[in-house]
Amino acid sequence: MKILVLGTGGTIASARTEMGYKATLGVDEVLQLAGIEKRDGFEVETRDVLNLDSTLLQPEDWEVIGRAVFEAFSEYDGIVITHGTDTLAYTSSALSFILRNPPVPVVLTGSMLPITEPGSDAPRNLRTALTFAQKGFPGIYVAFMDKIMLGTRVSKVHSLGLNAFQSINYPDVAYVKGGELLIRHRPRVFGKGEPEFDPPVDPNVVHLRLTPGLSPEVFLKISEAVDGIVLEGYGAGGIPYRGRDLLSAVSRTASQKPVVMTTQALHGGVDLTKYEVGRRALEAGVIPAYDMTKEATLVKLMWALGHTKEVENVRRIMTTNIAGELSIEKERLG
CATH class of the missing domain: 3.40.50.40 (Rossmann fold)
Structure with missing residues (x-):
């Protein structure tokens, strides 16, 4: 089994600078600091797509991320995207619309504390995302604090707390406990057929x-x-x-x-x-x-x-x- 981890920056990839936290780490460094490598019968490959504070992301970047995901569908069994938390819910929604009929799980995650800080939630969230990418079902999801949430249903509800995301007007899809995936609600499948990349957005x-x-x-x-x-x-x-x-x-x-x-x-x-x-x-x-x-x-x-x-x-x-x-x-x- 092969899992692709795409890096886009955000708090999870940040380190201290004179101007405060800034996304400076590549996704390989993030995984290394999280203690995640090829293990348990699956292979992790990585690619940096962007390296930005998610506040700086623009609608045009959704197409960049979406294209990277779309092009990876045929090679990987699951895809994880590391992302800043401030606009993560916008990106997860955007990918849900521009990627039609995804054939594998696509899981966005991030952290409220940089991977470089003691007690960071990054390793926990990464492991949750990787577990669902291996054992879950196709679609666009968000992994945070042991929860798997549908990509079109998440909102950031806390600016500082670790449990920063909630699924709004919709049940959590699954939980990960001790490396085990517990399914709570399997979303309905929308559309059939081959995967389609359908990116036109009007940011005006x-x-x-x-x-x-x-x-x-x-x-x-x-x-x-x-x-x-x-x-x-x-x-x-x-x-x-x-x-x-x-x-x-x-x-x-x-x-x-x-x-x-x-x-x-x-x-x-x-x-x-x-x-x-x-x-x-x-x-x-x-x-x-x-x-x-x-x-x-x-x-x-x-x-x-x-x-x-x-x-x-x-x-x-x-x-x-x-x-x-x-x-x-x-x-x-x-």
């Missing part, structure tokens, strides 16, 4: 957080400069129209460009049929994100716009469960 998308007093004029100015908007609303979703009539501004925009509503709440998702303010948003043309994470919503909109600029086509893509990012059944969408 903005994520706006709805706040009391948000100016309709500001919203319209921003909407002129972008191809799509993710509007992060309150609770189950809705748009204010009293006082400052943001709803009218959103309605004007939504007829020409996709406006997708997610929620500031971590769990539960958006239901624009629940309240009057939500139903008005639906009538204005807003596309509900349902129970997608904020990261998956943004990335999916970029990916959709990379394929089409027609609002109704984008709506169809956004409300179709492509890689496990939606729980709601298709017949209920609308």
Whole structure:
């Protein structure tokens, strides 16, 4: 069995510098410091794709990483990607959309403490990722603190704590204990056939957080400069129209460009049929994100716009469960 470990930088590959922690180590050095080598009947090969703090990663880098993964499918039984934690959930979502029908497990992982620091969580997370890459099933996943989570369902929920990631509105896929893989939920398989590399993304998308007093004029100015908007609303979703009539501004925009509503709440998702303010948003043309994470919503909109600029086509893509990012059944969408 052959496992490929791709390095992209991040805290896991960082060391102290005069300016603070910086990604300076190659993936070979990371594995060596973690005490991981060819063992237990499987072979580990490595390749550095990038070496950056994940704050610096751009949507174009998703294609670079995705291409490296795609080209490795025929040679390896599993793939692990070491990645910085700050944008890991965006990358795991992006790979879930641009890599169709992955034939092997692809597992992203990282650490909250650099591999160079005492007590680093890097060895633990790497071993979890490697275990699932060997014994798991095809798809895009994230390994962190003994958990395996679906790539389109993770969010970083803590800026410093070791248990920094959660699976949102979806069960953990598996756990690794003592080197043993314990399956808890096997995700549904989406799509059939040969692996496909489908990378077009349009990064000209903005994520706006709805706040009391948000100016309709500001919203319209921003909407002129972008191809799509993710509007992060309150609770189950809705748009204010009293006082400052943001709803009218959103309605004007939504007829020409996709406006997708997610929620500031971590769990539960958006239901624009629940309240009057939500139903008005639906009538204005807003596309509900349902129970997608904020990261998956943004990335999916970029990916959709990379394929089409027609609002109704984008709506169809956004409300179709492509890689496990939606729980709601298709017949209920609308």
